[in-house]
Amino acid sequence: MEAVLEMKKITKRFPGVVALDQVSLTVHRGEIHALIGENGAGKSTLMKCLLGIYQKDEGEIIYKGRETAFKSPHDALNAGISMIHQELNLVQTFTVAENIWMGREGKFAKAGVIDTGLMNRKTKELLERLNISVDPSAYVSSLSVANMQLIELARAVSYDADIIVMDEPTSALADQEILLLHGIVRDLVKKGTAVIFISHKLEELFEICDNMTIMRNGQFVATKSCREITMDQLIGLIAGREIDDVYIKDQFEKGKVKIRVENLCGDGFSNVSFEVRAGEILGLCGLMGAGRSEIMRAIFGIDPIRSGKIYINDQEIKITSPKDAIAQGIAMVTEDRLRMGILQSMSISTNITLPRIKEYARAGFMNSRKELWDCEQISEKLHVKKASFSDPIASLSGGNQQKVILARWLLNNPEILILDEPTRGIDVGAKSEIYKIMNDLARNEGLAILMVSSEMPEILGMSDTIAVVRNGQIVHMEENREGLSADDLLQYAFGVSEERVKTGQKCLNYKACDE
Structure with missing residues (x-):
């Protein structure tokens, strides 16, 4: 199978840090290739080097047989590489159609005026082809997070790209939407598109991907066929250590x-x-x-x-x-960490203490010593990994951001x-x-x-x-x-009769389940 992308021994340095150290990645046409690693492993940095957001310091990028160095994501997009980001990049005040064709509105212009009706019709055709049930004229602000993610996918597909990079594309989706997205991805690769699939859902990777490249601490670890590696082996390669039991749940008497x-x-x-x-x-x-x-x-x-x-x-x-x-x-950690959880431009300490900010204010002055003490105590308890509490929370990995949100609420006891x-x-x-x-x-x-x-x-x-x-x-x-198994829970969720679940009958046709 022809290699559409070869990234050879890519190195990227930042002041005092080697973010990527001799990392290689090869992706073939018609392949779903997983890129896996813990937060901070270098996955995003590698993709930013590919897209031209960062310029590599060493190594080669060979795209469609030619050495390439994109200067910007726009250059990469024009060359046939699109990306779906984990952080939604949609404009909330624009319609679905406007978001999908943003920057390409000229395709629908007549005498300098955009034909909105034509744009909506083309959007409807695209969405119907992908089995996405969303009104093209709906404002993005009215959509669920799941539908926003599907619109991101539709926008990427609209470029007829040779490579689509998908960063956590199913993180906001439930089983029905995941099945839909997987179907779209499989149709794309049948037509020769290559997909680089980044996900922390390891079970999903075994289900949909052909091969996987594992990274750790900015370095290449291995490339494996999904058919030739076990879950335990994969976790060991990702973590560099054995994680005996991901789910740590004690059984004890409840109060x-x-x-x-x-x-x-x-x-x-x-x-x-x-x-x-x-x-x-x-x-x-x-x-x-x-x-x-x-x-x-x-x-x-x-x-x-x-x-x-x-x-x-x-x-x-x-x-x-x-x-x-x-x-x-009562305390609540919401499902949308980026939009409803963290204050991205504010410091780690402010994100922790914001609900109790009045307790640190006296006569118009902040008791910073008390605030810092509380932050230290709760962060130590939750093992938050950070350089300084004055750093913006956006500098933390996703896992540590989640711990900061937990810390915020646990301060309230x-x-x-x-x-x-x-x-x-x-x-x-x-x-x-x-x-x-x-x-x-x-x-x-x-x-x-x-x-x-x-x-x-x-x-x-x-x-x-x-x-x-x-x-x-x-x-x-x-x-x-x-x-109890995941299949049992899914059948209850889809409305299969309880008797059918008890007798062990499996529901393989999800549309039939709804009926």
Whole structure:
């Protein structure tokens, strides 16, 4: 098979740091090639060298048989290399069509005036070809994060690129959307497109990729066929050490009921009831749009509650805003870390202490010593890796950013912790650390934890009790996880009958499941 891209012994230095040290990558036409490594391994830096965001210091880039050095992403795009970034790059105030054709509006201009109708029709044709059900005239701000990710994919495909780089393309998607994206990718490679697939979902890589290149600490580790390597071997190569058990969940006696929800109704869900004890982790799973996050947002006071009751420590309470929830000892880490979690331009310390900023202010002056002390204590507890608290939080890896958000809420000494997609977009080593923190918070601090996750292994590995949400309702609750599989949970999520699940029948046709 013809190599469409060869990156040979690429080296990139920054002041005091060798970010890439003799890294090589070969990608063939019609191949899905995984690029894997922990946060900070150098994956993004390597791709930035390819796209012309950075200029390499040493090595060769051979694209379609010719040595190449792009000066900018625009040059790379014109040459046939497009990229879907993990951080969404859509303009919220533009329509779907305007975002897809941004910079190429001239294709639809007549006498200097853009024919919006023609642009929308071409966009509709593109989306229908990709089986993406989104209105071309809809404003991006009205879309879900999942649909925004699919629009990013549609924009990349619209360039008819020879290589598409996908950075965590399924991190915001649930199973239905992932199946759709995988189908689009497979169709692309059948036509000769090469895909460089960056993901921390290791199970996904084995499912969709042909080969994988592993990086660690800015260096090339190995290139392996996905058919010739086991999961344990892959984790060992990624981490440079053995991670015996990614899911660290102790079994111990739980305490009293901390939160009880009865017949809760709100936007996107109805008649939801459950309880969580001190030291217990309740895992909520289901398809994207099933209502999992909506339930959590209502409990935290972000969205209104129409009816139903919430009890904290057996006392009925009213929550109309996040302020009410925080006062009742509830904390929430939202699913969208970049848009709703961190303040990217602010320091690490500010991101940790912002909800308690008034406590550090006296007579118009900040008690910086007290603020720094609190940051040090909570960061040490969570093993946040950073150079200085004055550094911007954007300088941290995804896993450490997530720890900072956790630190922010743990300073409030909550009793109930809501974690919406707690390990989205972070590597296997950082995931293991987050799971250890969750386990410690449950066992040693007695927190009641409500975890929303789209990753079935995470739900199965870290939950004491599992609740499956479908169409805004809890359709199945499982306290005994022994023998329960990801297939079982998916069938509940898709609406397969409980009898069918018990008899072990598998649902291979997902459209049939909906019927």
